[in-house]
Amino acid sequence: MTQDELKHLVGRAAANYVLSNVAQGAVVGVGTGSTVNFFIDELAAMKDRFRGAISSSIASTERLKKHGISVLELDEIETLPVYVDGADEIDHSGHMIKGGGGALTREKIVAMVAQTFVCIVDESKRVDRLGKFPLPVEVIPMARAALMRRLAALGGEPVVRLAKDQSVFVTDNGNTIIDVHGLRIDDPEALEAEINGWPGIVTVGLFAQRGANICLLGSAKGVERIDY
Incomplete structure (x- = not known):
């Protein structure tokens, strides 16, 4: 099929x-x-x-x-x-x-x-373990660079999502998405709580x-x- x-x-x-x-x-x-x-x-x-x-x-x-x-x-x-x-x-x-x-x-x-x-x-x-798919994180635009540094410190490779026309992708809420590649997610609930606690984060795409x-x-x- x-x-x-x-x-x-x-x-x-x-x-x-x-x-x-x-x-x-x-x-x-x-x-x-x-x-x-x-x-x-x-x-x-x-x-x-x-x-x-x-x-x-x-x-x-x-x-x-x-x-x-x-x-x-x-x-x-x-x-x-x-x-x-x-x-x-x-x-x-x-x-x-x-x-x-x-x-x-x-x-x-x-x-x-x-x-x-x-x-x-x-x-x-x-x-078996989450993380092969890049982890989406919706962020307030002014916090993008600072949050990319924090996400990189977790061991991932953060990339700003682009639209089809190569402009920065904008959510229905008017925000930016950072896709984090290569994260090893051993404890989804703990990681969700940690990232959601950072100023400038709207939400992380972990549903744990x-x-x-x-x-x-x-x-x-x-x-x-x-x-x-």
């Missing part, structure tokens, strides 16, 4: 999970990225069953609205029964690296209020303190459900 076929497979599995486990009239949390796009497309077929969605990015909001799915503001709700999102890496404890699409801060905010985080990935994203509850893992054999 191609990677797109695997993404479609887990997107459909996530929609079936929501259909079976989320009450009618509920609001669904929706992440960002190419795998989530398949989930959104599948969710459209059952949109009348739900009140609407909370979106983690402008791109997902536009796709949801294109399908006629209502997008609510997070301030309008207290909790979400489920949040469905992808990951760039996920380990055997449900810790993840996220932010390859640049939406890590909003993704982390939505995940914070969700009762269940369902991560949808193909088998290439499952790893609030990791996944369920992973729907796509492979040529089908979709495997992993509970953490």
Whole structure:
């Protein structure tokens, strides 16, 4: 199966999970990225069953609205029964690296209020130890150079993310992303807490303190459900 076929497979599995486990009239949390796009497309077929969605990015909001799915503001709700999102890496404890699409801060905010985080990935994203994928860190622009020095001191190689036109990539929040290559991440929760404590950090793309509850893992054999 191609990677797109695997993404479609887990997107459909996530929609079936929501259909079976989320009450009618509920609001669904929706992440960002190419795998989530398949989930959104599948969710459209059952949109009348739900009140609407909370979106983690402008791109997902536009796709949801294109399908006629209502997008609510997070301030309008207290909790979400489920949040469905992808990951760039996920380990055997449900810790993840996220932010390859640049939406890590909003993704982390939505995940914070969700009762269940369902991560949808193909088998290439499952790893024994996080860190092969560059760690995204969203930063306030004025702090970029100082934070790059601090990230380098951890043993990684920090690189400012560029857009397709080679300009500096700007997040939906108006900030910069530093991608840290080559980090050895032995304790994801401790590293997340350390980096998030630095002035100028908006958030780090480690989702360890609030990791996944369920992973729907796509492979040529089908979709495997992993509970953490």
